[in-house]
Amino acid sequence: MGAILELKDLSLRFGGVTALAELAMEVRRGELLALIGPNGAGKTSVINCVSGLYRPQAGTVTLIDGDGARHSLNRLPPHRIAALGVARTFQNIELFKHMTVLENLMLGRHVHMKGGVLSGGIYLGRQRRREIEHRTHVERVVDFLNLEPLRSAEVGNLAYGNQRLVELGRALSLDPSLLLLDEPTAGMNAEEKESMARFILDVHEEWGVTVVVVDHDIDVIMDISDRVVVLDFGRKIAEGPPDRVRRDPAVIDAYLGHARTGP
């Protein structure tokens, strides 16, 4: 399988702090890649660089679409990157909390829909047809995530675990080819984690979406991922299948610290 995303020599600094140091990695089409590492390793920075929220000082981010065309994401604004089929979720849920679940999901259709202020204000005819057409797409997501009873609930009032699901749903509504999940199980209890892990697996297997999951909950992530990339201090320190990475001395060092010798 070819790559869907290539990062080359990516460097990102905030003043004197180096978030990413000449990071090179790739995401293969169709895989479920886990991106792990201790706090401050630069995992979220990678996602922010790909989705256009951070501008790396050096290096390239390249998205390869289904036809093999290469898109450089470095200088694209976030909404253009979304239009290329890259969707993400946030570590601290970032939903449109005064809108209903349906409206949140419909925003996931924004890049695929047409319709401006005028056609929206007139509504009847053209815009209503478009809304209905995309509503049917969104209903697939509602059905998949079992959100039926919550359709018209205001998102800000939902339980935490459900908010996480809605955020996943919003990203899915975009029909992404690449889905970036930033700590999708943060703050969840064991059952919710398991349920979220199953949803991620289903997204990957049934919907055929390439998924990158960032997390520091190694147990869950090692179970579901095809391949793992480990970051520490903005560098890649290990890469490979979960079993091998788990035994890698560099990874153990990064998580547990070095064994000291001598007095």
Add this chain to the structure above:
Amino acid sequence: MSLECGVFHTRYESDMGLRRWPAERIRLAVFAVFVLVFPFVAGPYWLDLANQVAIATVGAIGLNILVGYTGQISLGQGAFMAIGAYSAGLLTLNLGLPWGVSIALACVFTSVAGTFFGLPSLRLKGLYLAIATLAAQEIVEWAMTHWTAVTGGTEAIVLPAPSLFGVRLNTTFNFYWFGVAMAAGTALFAANLFRTRMGRAFVAVRDQDIAASVIGVNLFRTKLLAFATSSFFVGLAGAMIAYYRTIITWERFTLDTSIVYLAMIIVGGLGSIRGSFFGAALITLLPALITNAGRALQETAPMVAGLLPYAQQAVFGIVIILFLIFEPKGLSKLWGNVKDYFHVWPFAYRRG
């Protein structure tokens, strides 16, 4: 919006409707009957107030699109209404355009001006943006009073009375129908807008602009579109004032106006169309109600009656403060509470 027992939507058309339950349709019908009957029973004094409410509703919905729905605070309401009023008037006076064409062009013109003054919103948020729009207000005020060649300076501009098929429009009775039509049209347009793609993008920018951009909303375009849409209706309100009074003076469009309109949408409910109407009605009618209360008390309590005119400004302030403390979501939320109460009446439990 919560569900109603016994109503099953089996088509997306009906599920996405503006009025989804029979009760909502009945309420709307009752209100429509009231609006239709009102001018035949009310005297010119109340009719004039109703016209002012209609104009304020258009302006308040316009402002709410920007402030309540898109989260871009604007202190330039007075300025945009001025641009609408002056361009509607001057286009007719100088170019001899029919009043209808002038009003339409004035809306477009205000929309363009609003977009221009909205440019700082791309970099500024919250209070900083408010100060930038304050600059717009000051610039326009200065232009109104000092650009004598165009605006006539501090002199009032007198317009010819607008007429439609030989019927004079600016009598209280005739203007009522025009005002109601415009207010209803504006409300319907806005309600439609916010159940479709672009309106959702506006709200998304307000709630979480970063998430909005990541899901594909072009922040630059969306914010400017919000300014353009909002100013269009604000300009319409300005143009309506011009042709209702057939006299344009700069005092109508000062910073005070901006504040009063902000008060309307705060008291009525930010991000709510019916709230815009409630707020417009309350803030417009409040001074009149106080005056009437003063007259009524003339006999029984002359002391209080004498003080009331002075209390008007204070009451205005107190109403706003009370709303901010006790019902920050405004009259719109209060109305929702009343509906919820009667929805399950006579049982006491509340819907979730």
